[in-house]
Amino acid sequence: xxxxxxxxxxxxxxxxxxxxxxxxxxxxxxxxxxxxxxxxxxxxxxxxxxxxxxxxxxxxxxxxxxxxxxxxxxxxxxxxxxxxxxxxxxxxxxxxxxxxxxxxxxxxxxxxxxxxxxxxxxxxxxxxxxxxxxxxxxxxxxxxxxxxxxxxxxxxxxxxxxxxxxxxxxxxxxxxxxxxxxxxxxxxxxxxxxxxxxxxxxxxxxxxxxxxxxxxxxxxxxxxxxxxxxxxxxxxxxxxxxxxxxxxxxxxxxxx
Amino acid sequence: xxxxxxxxxxxxxxxxxxxxxxxxxxxxxxxxxxxxxxxxxxxxxxxxxxxxxxxxxxxxxxxxxxxxxxxxxxxxxxxxxxxxxxxxxxxxxxxxxxxxxxxxxxxxxxxxxxxxxxxxxxxxxxxxxxxxxxxxxxxxxxxxxxxxxxxxxxxxxxxxxxxxxxxxxxxxxxxxxxxxxxxxxxxxxxxxxxxxxxxxxxxxxxxxxxxxxxxxxxxxxxxxxxxxxxxxxxxxxxxxxxxxxxxxxxxxxxxxxxxxxxxxxxxxxxxxxxxxx
Numbered sequence: 001x002x003x004x005x006x007x008x009x010x011x012x013x014x015x016x017x018x019x020x021x022x023x024x025x026x027x028x029x030x031x032x033x034x035x036x037x038x039x040x041x042x043x044x045x046x047x048x049x050x051x052x053x054x055x056x057x058x059x060x061x062x063x064x065x066x067x068x069x070x071x072x073x074x075x076x077x078x079x080x081x082x083x084x085x086x087x088x089x090x091x092x093x094x095x096x097x098x099x100x101x102x103x104x105x106x107x108x109x110x111x112x113x114x115x116x117x118x119x120x121x122x123x124x125x126x127x128x129x130x131x132x133x134x135x136x137x138x139x140x141x142x143x144x145x146x147x148x149x150x151x152x153x154x155x156x157x158x159x160x161x162x163x164x165x166x167x168x169x170x171x172x173x174x175x176x177x178x179x180x181x182x183x184x185x186x187x188x189x190x191x192x193x194x195x196x197x198x199x200x201x202x203x204x205x206x207x208x209x210x211x212x213x214x215x216x217x218x219x220x221x222x223x224x225x226x227x228x229x230x231x232x233x234x235x236x237x238x239x240x241x242x243x244x245x246x247x248x249x250x251x252x253x254x255x256x
Numbered sequence: 257x258x259x260x261x262x263x264x265x266x267x268x269x270x271x272x273x274x275x276x277x278x279x280x281x282x283x284x285x286x287x288x289x290x291x292x293x294x295x296x297x298x299x300x301x302x303x304x305x306x307x308x309x310x311x312x313x314x315x316x317x318x319x320x321x322x323x324x325x326x327x328x329x330x331x332x333x334x335x336x337x338x339x340x341x342x343x344x345x346x347x348x349x350x351x352x353x354x355x356x357x358x359x360x361x362x363x364x365x366x367x368x369x370x371x372x373x374x375x376x377x378x379x380x381x382x383x384x385x386x387x388x389x390x391x392x393x394x395x396x397x398x399x400x401x402x403x404x405x406x407x408x409x410x411x412x413x414x415x416x417x418x419x420x421x422x423x424x425x426x427x428x429x430x431x432x433x434x435x436x437x438x439x440x441x442x443x444x445x446x447x448x449x450x451x452x453x454x455x456x457x458x459x460x461x462x463x464x465x466x467x468x469x470x471x472x473x474x475x476x477x478x479x480x481x482x483x484x485x486x487x488x489x490x491x492x493x494x495x496x497x498x499x500x501x502x503x504x505x506x507x508x509x510x511x512x513x514x515x516x517x518x519x520x521x522x523x524x525x526x527x528x529x530x531x532x533x
Contacts, residue, residue, distance in 0.1 A: 155429060155433070223483050
């Protein structure tokens with residue numbers, strides 16, 4: 001028994017040294033990854049400034065009519081700084097975007113909606129405009145404020161509406177499988193009844209550390225192009241123009 | 257002489273393969289020092305473009321895509337990633353030309369049946385297979401084969417493969433809502449005069465077909481497209497999305513490793529987001 005102890009101690013020490021070596025290698029790999037991100041960040045910043053100064057021809061004109069509905073997802077840490085959100089909305093108004101859905105998971109922007117609408121010239125709440133007012137001649141941007149409560153909770157409310165409808169239907173016994181009540185069209189309509197906008201944004205800009213939709217209403221995300229813009233704190237006008245321009249060149253086949 | 261050269265060539269490529277495998281396992285050992293995703297999802301986009309780019313005949317792109325898929329699965333399971341979900345066929349894809357749909361269904365049937373072979377990846381890694389989607393839209397043959405594989409692998413528990421076929425997210429949500437409603441109606445009719453219970457979020461969540469797996473940590477869509485195309489919309493609120501430019505048959509180890517390294521960089525932020533919801 002005693003002769004095994006030094007061996008066990010030795011193998012444990014070797015294991016610890018091995019793990020330390022692996023850990024150092026892992027950290028080294030991550031340093032290389034960080035360097036790659038720094039280099040691509042610098043390239044992106046230079047390109048963005050060139051675009052803002054109008055030096056790159058192809059970004060000087062954008063077919064903004066293709067972008068009917070834009071979603072902007074903001075990380076909640078940054079959503080507290082409303083001034084950056086207002087600046088972004090002002091840029092979007094200058095570019096000619098007509099409809100913007102502003103999303104943060106906790107609804108902080110919803111709470112500041114009056115302040116935001118006041119500070120963005122020509123802006124109005126989307127519900128006030130109604131779809132018929134979103135015409136090319138209308139000036140200013142229609143803003144919709146969205147949070148997580150418009151995602152899964154809204155679907156649950158819509159589900160309860162469909163449940164009541166099925167219960168009240170004149171011949172529920174003939175429709176045991178619910179084929180006439182539980183379809184995508186019916187759920188879509190029930191979501192509208194609950195007060196939700198069901199339009200699918202064409203493009204989503206994510207301002208945060210990670211490319212993720214952060215819980216934006218799932219029902220509306222089907223064919224939305226999702227682009228990561230980095231931190232809102234360091235947002236750049238040129239990067240915004242580039243993202244919108246790239247979107248206008250996308251061709252979807254919708255699975256066909 | 258020619259036979260000797262051929263044998264030597266075969267031997268050299270075997271040695272190279274073993275060196276490659278050894279190097280890969282060493283790399284995985286290093287990467288495993290950081291947090292690893294539990295669930296990876298793939299949108300396998302770009303098979304047709306690959307075939308066109310290489311001047312191959314129709315259908316060859318999907319076969320090349322299948323090989324890429326097998327490699328990816330091997331890498332994921334070697335790394336110890338427990339859940340892998342793949343978007344094999346969307347409900348929207350039924351609108352493609354009938355010959356293409358039939359050829360895809362034939363390939364699907366062939367590959368589903370091959371999962372039952374003793375030498376298949378399913379047996380090598382002890383994979384439990386789920387087929388997720390509106391299976392009623394599939395032909396009887398394909399549906400029966402899928403159900404046979406699900407039954408045959410039901411006792412496996414090491415790793416899980418979820419194959420989304422005849423699937424889209426909005427259909428999954430509608431079916432979950434429908435099942436939740438039907439359950440409430442059954443309870444109501446059994447309960448006599450009691451008022452019908454309202455549906456809660458937990459009812460819809462447990463009736464989602466994807467509830468057999470946790471939410472994906474990473475979703476990778478090949479071919480550089482940045483949309484989700486109606487895939488796992490409900491489940492990806494806290495997922496990191498990647499869109500490498502490579503077409504699906506060109507996807508390789510380097511794309512997987514890059515996605516995981518970036519996931520490790522963002523891990524603490526994503527964990528914080530999950531706790532806030």
